[in-house]
Amino acid sequence: MTFLQFPGGFQWGAATAAYQIEGAYNEDDRGLSIWDTFSHQPGTIERGENGDVACDHYHRYRDDVELMAQLGLQTYRFSVSWSRVQPWGYGAINEKGLAFYDRLVDALLEKNIQPAVTLYHWDLPQGLQDLGGWANRDTAERFGEYAALMFERLGDRVTRWITLNEPIVFTLMGHLTGRMAPGIRDIRIAARAIHHALLAHGRAVAAFRASGRAGEIGITNANTSYEPADDRPETQQAVELARDFDSRLFHGPVFGRGYPGSVLRYYESKGAPFPIEDGDMEAIAAPIDFLGVNLYSRARIEPAPERGVGYRTAAPTLPLLPMGYEAAPHALGDFVRWVSKEYGNPRIYITENGVCDNTEPGPDGAIDDHVRIDLLRGFLVGLHGAIEEGADVRAYYQWSLLDNFEWAYGYRMRFGMVYTDFETQARIPKRSAAWYSEVIRRNGVELID
Numbered sequence: 001m002t003f004l005q006f007p008g009g010f011q012w013g014a015a016t017a018a019y020q021i022e023g024a025y026n027e028d029d030r031g032l033s034i035w036d037t038f039s040h041q042p043g044t045i046e047r048g049e050n051g052d053v054a055c056d057h058y059h060r061y062r063d064d065v066e067l068m069a070q071l072g073l074q075t076y077r078f079s080v081s082w083s084r085v086q087p088w089g090y091g092a093i094n095e096k097g098l099a100f101y102d103r104l105v106d107a108l109l110e111k112n113i114q115p116a117v118t119l120y121h122w123d124l125p126q127g128l129q130d131l132g133g134w135a136n137r138d139t140a141e142r143f144g145e146y147a148a149l150m151f152e153r154l155g156d157r158v159t160r161w162i163t164l165n166e167p168i169v170f171t172l173m174g175h176l177t178g179r180m181a182p183g184i185r186d187i188r189i190a191a192r193a194i195h196h197a198l199l200a201h202g203r204a205v206a207a208f209r210a211s212g213r214a215g216e217i218g219i220t221n222a223n224t225s226y227e228p229a230d231d232r233p234e235t236q237q238a239v240e241l242a243r244d245f246d247s248r249l250f251h252g253p254v255f256g257r258g259y260p261g262s263v264l265r266y267y268e269s270k271g272a273p274f275p276i277e278d279g280d281m282e283a284i285a286a287p288i289d290f291l292g293v294n295l296y297s298r299a300r301i302e303p304a305p306e307r308g309v310g311y312r313t314a315a316p317t318l319p320l321l322p323m324g325y326e327a328a329p330h331a332l333g334d335f336v337r338w339v340s341k342e343y344g345n346p347r348i349y350i351t352e353n354g355v356c357d358n359t360e361p362g363p364d365g366a367i368d369d370h371v372r373i374d375l376l377r378g379f380l381v382g383l384h385g386a387i388e389e390g391a392d393v394r395a396y397y398q399w400s401l402l403d404n405f406e407w408a409y410g411y412r413m414r415f416g417m418v419y420t421d422f423e424t425q426a427r428i429p430k431r432s433a434a435w436y437s438e439v440i441r442r443n444g445v446e447l448i449d
């Protein structure tokens with residue numbers, strides 16, 4: 001049996017996001033966010049579900065932290081609901097909302113679990129949406145102020161900060177395809193949202209440095225490992241285009257390389273230029289301390305000269321998981337190798353990686369999510385290989401601690417290592433939770449068990 005040992009000091013954790021688990025959407029003076037508005041509109045979410053209650057984590061956070069401790073988690077990534085701490089997204093501060101995050105951070109630290117805080121995981125205060133949301137440049141300034149507030153209030157105990165989660169998803173799915181909040185379909189608005197989101201990231205990094213707080217700050221992007229569908233040279237070019245429109249669009253500006261030319265030309269040709277002002281690119285390129293990497297799968301790419309972008313995703317060849325992702329465990333190591341090489345070997349935290357496995361409890365009540373275990377193991381084997389080759393990966397956060405509100409899919413898609421019974425709010429650790437505890441305990445992974 002081969003055991004793959006991770007480097008000493010490597011951290012193991014799990015990730016969640018506020019709207020997906022907290023519930024208590026209208027308690028203690030929380031303001032509404034665009035996800036409340038969106039999910040309350042008929043036809044937006046499967047079966048008309050919403051995050052009003054979700055995992056009721058707002059009330060059950062103590063038990064959930066206890067569960068994390070039992071599982072052996074060393075670090076926990078959660079997000080702050082902006083409208084809970086600033087109901088309109090500007091102006092008034094809600095002390096009751098801040099107190100919740102105070103309690104949560106203290107509970108984690110009591111159990112020796114390092115908090116990693118995401119400032120924005122898609123739930124823009126509705127008050128800011130009413131002023132134009134991410135299409136409005138002022139939103140970036142408001143985000144900088146909100147970030148400063150969080151550094152001031154939690155920065156004595158929280159030392160790991162993530163500005164934005166997956167800007168490509170909330171900008172494009174929120175403003176181009178309309179599958180996510182705020183449900184807009186307009187490429188001109190999408191282009192503005194992209195630039196203002198990146199500017200917001202830059203403002204938050206600047207606010208962190210100005211706060212004088214100790215710790216580290218970075219951004220988390222959504223990633224797919226792109227592979228050529230065949231070995232023609234034009235197919236390799238198509239892969240590079242896919243990387244431009246996805247990876248380089250968000251990593252490029254952050255790492256001081258600016259927007260890819262192909263992307264700028266495309267958006268301009270659609271009458272949707274990025275609203276870049278003097279000084280913006282410098283602000284966005286403020287040095288970060290780590291790169292957050294989220295990765296779930298790969299995509300095969302082929303040329304598509306008839307499409308404006310010049311490429312498309314080819315038909316999948318691997319088995320499909322419930323959300324349509326190809327089961328591609330090699331994708332994590334591959335992407336980490338690519339991004340490390342492309343951007344000069346930055347320090348990396350895998351801020352999300354996981355598997356949707358909708359296994360329900362068996363007759364004995366146990367949840368045997370073996371597909372999840374097999375794929376997670378494969379992801380970790382690949383990650384280990386990338387680290388051996390020199391990638392500077394220091395932590396891994398599994399998505400997710402518990403089954404939760406999976407955005408437009410509602411509660412049908414289960415990504416948790418812990419099963420949530422949404423009727424009773426019972427938490428039942430799945431077989432994969434026991435497996436992961438063992439990975440943590442041994443700081444490594446057995447090739448087969």
Ligand code: FCB
Nearest residue numbers: 017165166222399406415
């Ligand atoms: C990511 C999101 C996260 C969760 C997983 C499955 O794109 O960041 O909130 O929905 O996908």
